[in-house]
Amino acid sequence: xxxxxxxxxxxxxxxxxxxxxxxxxxxxxxxxxxxxxxxxxxxxxxxxxxxxxxxxxxxxxxxxxxxxxxxxxxxxxxxxxxxxxxxxxxxxxxxxxxxxxxxxxxxxxxxxxxxxxxxxxxxxxxxxxxxxxxxxxxxxxxxxxxxxxxxxxxxxxxxxxxxxxxxxxxxxxxxxxxxxxxxxxxxxxxxxxxxxxxxxxxxxxxxxxxxxxxxxxxxxxxxxxxxxxxxxxxxxxxxxxxxxxxxxxxxxxxxxxxxxxxxxxxxxxxxxxxxxxxxxxxxxxxxxxxxxxxxxxxxxxxxxxxxxxxxxxxxxxxxxxxxxxxxxxxxxxxxx
Amino acid sequence: xxxxxxxxxxxxxxxxxxxxxxxxxxxxxxxxxxxxxxxxxxxxxxxxxxxxxxxxxxxxxxxxxxxxxxxxxxxxxxxxxxxxxxxxxxxxxxxxxxxxxxxxxxxxxxxxxxxxxxxxxxxxxxxxxxxxxxxxxxxxxxxxxxxxxxxxxxxxxxxxxxxxxxxxxxxxxxxxxxxxxxxxxxxxxxxxxxxxxxxxxxxxxxxxxxxxxxxxxxxxxxxxxxxxxxxxxxxxxxxxxxxxxxxxxxxxxxxxxxxxxxxxxxxxxxxxxxxxxxxxxxxxxxxxxxxxxxxxxxxxxxxxxxxxxxxxxxxxxxxxxxxxxxxxxxxxxxxxxxxxxxxxxxxxxxxxxxxxxxxxxxxxxxxxxxxxxxxxxxxxxxxxxxxxxxxxxxxxxxxxxxxxxxxxxxxxxxxxxxxxxxxxxxxxxxxxxxxxxxxxxxxxxxxxxxxxxxxxxxxxxxxxxxxxxxxxxxxxxxxxxxxxxxxxxxxxxxxxxxxxxxxxxxxxxxxxxxxxxxxxxxxxxxxx
Numbered sequence: 046x047x048x049x050x051x052x053x054x055x056x057x058x059x060x061x062x063x064x065x066x067x068x069x070x071x072x073x074x075x076x077x078x079x080x081x082x083x084x085x086x087x088x089x090x091x092x093x094x095x096x097x098x099x100x101x102x103x104x105x106x107x108x109x110x111x112x113x114x115x116x117x118x119x120x121x122x123x124x125x126x127x128x129x130x131x132x133x134x135x136x137x138x139x140x141x142x143x144x145x146x147x148x149x150x151x152x153x154x155x156x157x158x159x160x161x162x163x164x165x166x167x168x169x170x171x172x173x174x175x176x177x178x179x180x181x182x183x184x185x186x187x188x189x190x191x192x193x194x195x196x197x198x199x200x201x202x203x204x205x206x207x208x209x210x211x212x213x214x215x216x217x218x219x220x221x222x223x224x225x226x227x228x229x230x231x232x233x234x235x236x237x238x239x240x241x242x243x244x245x246x247x248x249x250x251x252x253x254x255x256x257x258x259x260x261x262x263x264x265x266x267x268x269x270x271x272x273x274x275x276x277x278x279x280x281x282x283x284x285x286x287x288x289x290x291x292x293x294x295x296x297x298x299x300x301x302x303x304x305x306x307x308x309x310x311x312x313x314x315x316x317x318x319x320x321x322x323x324x325x326x327x328x329x330x331x332x333x334x335x336x337x338x339x340x341x342x343x344x345x346x347x348x349x350x351x352x353x354x355x356x357x358x359x360x361x362x363x364x365x366x367x368x369x370x371x372x373x374x375x376x377x378x379x380x381x
Numbered sequence: 382x383x384x385x386x387x388x389x390x391x392x393x394x395x396x397x398x399x400x401x402x403x404x405x406x407x408x409x410x411x412x413x414x415x416x417x418x419x420x421x422x423x424x425x426x427x428x429x430x431x432x433x434x435x436x437x438x439x440x441x442x443x444x445x446x447x448x449x450x451x452x453x454x455x456x457x458x459x460x461x462x463x464x465x466x467x468x469x470x471x472x473x474x475x476x477x478x479x480x481x482x483x484x485x486x487x488x489x490x491x492x493x494x495x496x497x498x499x500x501x502x503x504x505x506x507x508x509x510x511x512x513x514x515x516x517x518x519x520x521x522x523x524x525x526x527x528x529x530x531x532x533x534x535x536x537x538x539x540x541x542x543x544x545x546x547x548x549x550x551x552x553x554x555x556x557x558x559x560x561x562x563x564x565x566x567x568x569x570x571x572x573x574x575x576x577x578x579x580x581x582x583x584x585x586x587x588x589x590x591x592x593x594x595x596x597x598x599x600x601x602x603x604x605x606x607x608x609x610x611x612x613x614x615x616x617x618x619x620x621x622x623x624x625x626x627x628x629x630x631x632x633x634x635x636x637x638x639x640x641x642x643x644x645x646x647x648x649x650x651x652x653x654x655x656x657x658x659x660x661x662x663x664x665x666x667x668x669x670x671x672x673x674x675x676x677x678x679x680x681x682x683x684x685x686x687x688x689x690x691x692x693x694x695x696x697x698x699x700x701x702x703x704x705x706x707x708x709x710x711x712x713x714x715x716x717x718x719x720x721x722x723x724x725x726x727x728x729x730x731x732x733x734x735x736x737x738x739x740x741x742x743x744x745x746x747x748x749x750x751x752x753x754x755x756x757x758x759x760x761x762x763x764x765x766x767x768x769x770x771x772x773x774x775x776x777x778x779x780x781x782x783x784x785x786x787x788x789x790x791x792x793x794x795x796x797x798x799x800x801x802x803x804x805x806x807x808x809x810x811x812x813x814x815x816x817x818x819x820x821x822x823x824x825x826x827x828x829x830x831x832x833x834x835x836x837x838x839x840x841x842x843x844x845x846x847x848x849x850x851x852x853x854x855x856x857x858x859x860x861x862x863x864x865x866x867x868x869x870x871x872x873x874x875x876x877x878x879x880x881x882x883x884x885x886x887x888x889x890x891x892x893x894x895x896x897x898x899x900x901x902x903x904x905x906x907x908x909x
Binding site: 075076077081082083099100101102103104105113117120121123124126127247248249253260262377 | 516
């Protein structure tokens with residue numbers, strides 16, 4: 046009796062395995078994403094409905110945001126699996142360009158995107174962007190005392206009352222690299238040492254920074270536009286400050302659609318066309334409170350256009366190099 | 382013709398070692414080849430320099446020692462609670478002890494990060510019983526130790542309970558003639574089950590030491606996170622990650638040596654049914670306190686699950702499940718069933734060899750344990766390097782790669798369970814069949830598997846449940862669009878709607894409970 050059951054079970058398992066391995070691979074595209082699943086999955090479903098092409102996705106986790114799937118693309122270089130990388134920023138894709146894993150494509154739908162937010166050769170095309178913001182708890186900071194610059198994170202006046210996310214992962218990596226390019230490596234390292242001395246808390250992610258500020262555990266912290274929108278949506282006592290508007294400007298990070306050398310080039314181009322379209326950008330702007338880059342996309346309620354903000358002047362390719370160079374020092378600074 | 386017959390005869394005579402070689406080769410391909418492949422990435426001078434720099438940095442060893450301390454604290458806490466609880470639930474007369482054992486053990490089969498998420502909804506800022514001191518405690522090394530101890534204590538409790546069943550009743554009865562229940566438990570029963578305790582300590586320490594999800598969620602730095610930072614950070618350096626994993630391998634070997642020393646030759650023969658039933662120990666005036674202790678041990682681990690359910694219910698998370706769950710639950714089950722079946726196939730051969738102390742059997746058991754304690758991220762990247770080739774897309778591009786990865790990581794679970802089962806049976810049946818001319822495959826099919834069907838089914842079930850709870854292995858290499866439920870919960874946890882994430886966590890709990898319930902019902906069906 047038991048033997049019969051075991052044989053039956055084996056048959057079921059093997060049939061399921063066979064069914065999976067024989068699954069049709071016709072008209073499908075594989076996309077790796079480092080943008081939150083909660084915002085992007087509905088957009089991918091729209092593409093499936095409109096094109097009839099099946100999308101198979103790999104999403105990143107919050108803690109390894111932007112680098113987990115990026116490294117998977119690198120690890121799979123011997124036999125590429127992904128057709129498109131939809132990145133939360135345009136810097137990390139440079140590492141893929143450097144390794145020859147990108148198959149450039151200039152989408153006709155990208156014509157309306159400003160040149161500063163796309164590569165001329167089509168190796169990446171920017172979309173709805175995020176800004177790096179200071180989230181301030183209004184119960185802990187009076188209106189007249191709002192911080193105005195990222196340097197305020199290291200101000201002794203706020204000792205033990207500030208937070209940033211782990212700079213090894215996520216948008217904070219790119220931000221510290223951009224600061225290094227703007228100030229120089231030594232000034233950036235001094236700043237980070239001052240942060241530590243000032244008791245700045247190192248959160249696991251921007252989402253955690255948002256939670257710390259919203260709960261009033263810290264007075265203010267550095268996070269992204271979407272974190273701010275979410276906190277405001279939840280009714281948190283938050284004020285939003287675009288830092289350094291009277292100085293170097295606020296760092297803006299467009300999302301980036303990167304065509305890869307994957308096994309489905311035709312479907313990949315169709316997906317790229319869709320993701321850089323006004324329709325997809327509008328949906329991402331609405332869902333994640335991003336900043337629109339295209340003139341034909343409306344900002345979210347209470348939000349701004351990129352053109353309304355004094356933005357930091359950055360060279361994304363240069364930031365990519367700085368980011369790699371800083372990693373050993375940053376690991377030491379973080380303590381891992 | 383005669384030469385052909387000679388070869389056939391020789392092959393039949395060597396069936397057992399040949400089968401062991403085949404199973405060993407499969408295990409090595411799954412667990413060793415990926416590590417060798419990663420070690421190969423250290424072949425350049427630059428990589429070697431980077432690795433030696435990383436290994437000689439003081440902070441590397443500071444973090445390593447801190448992780449050892451953390452895992453030791455979890456192990457001690459688990460032993461302190463699990464040993465008396467195991468005796469109480471296994472041998473005394475307190476009421477509802479079987480139900481209490483089931484409830485207490487259940488969280489072991491859930492991903493620890495899911496329990497951390499539950500505790501966060503309970504004690505974190507804005508939690509059901511949230512407070513600033515509670516949140517501070519949760520997001521600290523103490524919080525990590527408490528959550529992991531609560532998650533892993535059932536390993537000790539259940540192994541003690543099962544170990545006690547294997548104690549010769551006459552020894553216990555003799556002790557009770559001259560001593561009370563407490564003295565009998567402490568002086569006679571616990572020393573007799575030392576091998577089971579050693580095994581429990583090994584498993585708890587290994588799981589606590591290699592845990593990544595809970596410390597990362599609670600923002601506590603641990604050594605596996607350092608290894609992970611070489612794979613998840615910008616400057617991807619798998620060779621360096623392998624070098625940083627070397628101290629972990631040393632810990633694994635040290636643990637194995639300690640366990641073997643503690644268990645002696647009884648490593649695998651420590652668990653099993655007792656030859657006859659004996660009356661439960663009566664604990665007299667300690668009974669009320671014991672009941673409170675057992676009730677707390679049964680109910681406290683369920684608090685985070687309740688908080689997840691409440692969070693999901695309050696936010697309408699369950700109604701949004703169809704929108705967010707996709708095929709992830711089915712993917713989880715398929716991956717786990719495939720991996721469990723593969724593990725069982727290996728466990729029948731290797732577990733038997735280990736239980737019978739065949740040459741190579743114990744070494745393969747050690748290899749399986751090594752893979753079990755290797756950081757999942759290191760093993761995962763090694764598997765990508767080994768299997769992601771154009772000719773192997775039928776494996777790498779499908780659920781098969783997840784099943785292989787899970788089999789590599791959790792092979793030890795099934796192998797050890799099968800070895801325990803085989804070691805309970807007498808060798809005489811096999812010897813008699815061998816003398817009668819039955820070759821090994823026949824003995825396996827006609828005698829060993831039928832006799833040990835229940836033990837082997839338990840090995841399969843345990844392996845399946847451990848694969849179901851996995852996050853860290855699958856997250857690195859699941860095929861696009863086929864993520865298991867644990868991965869979907871983890872990726873949606875990033876800014877996803879909290880009630881939906883909580884509802885998905887509840888689905889994971891329900892799915893695990895269903896697999897355990899059905900499996901256990903089938904396992905124990907013939908007993909009643």
